[in-house]
Amino acid sequence: MMAEFDGRAGSRNEVLCLAAGVADVVAEGLRGLTRRMPGPAEVRQELRARGELALRRNGAAPEAHMEILARQAATRLQDG
Template identity: 90%
Template sequence: MTMAQSDGRAGSRNEVLCLAAGVADVVAEGLRVLTRRMPGPAEVRQELRARGELALRRSGAAPEAHMEVLARQAAARPHDG
């Protein structure tokens, strides 16, 4: 019987800790591979930025278009007639 099975609360904390450690390990391994492939810090930064932009597009967390925000603000203003 594992700690997660014996005590639900301690087990859930342990699971979160293990998941976070697993994610950190995957990230660290990815960074090691990335830094071996790229010759310098500028290339690493460029690669990370490109990957981040792709990840944001995939998740749909893109910022609102500037003109769209301005149009909404203009439409919300009271009109003097």
């Protein structure tokens, strides 16, 4: 089934063509990705490394160990 493109912005056919184009780009990207990745173990390692980087970049950094100890000591001094 081949839909004719009528040239009107927002038409049903245009939306269908755009969606098909996006799906084709995504599918091509996935095909390229699977060609570059040699095996499941390497894929898992790569995804884990990317996830750790993303969490470090976007997440709150954990408090430094010495900072935690200093706060605990300060609390003990205040309490008596």
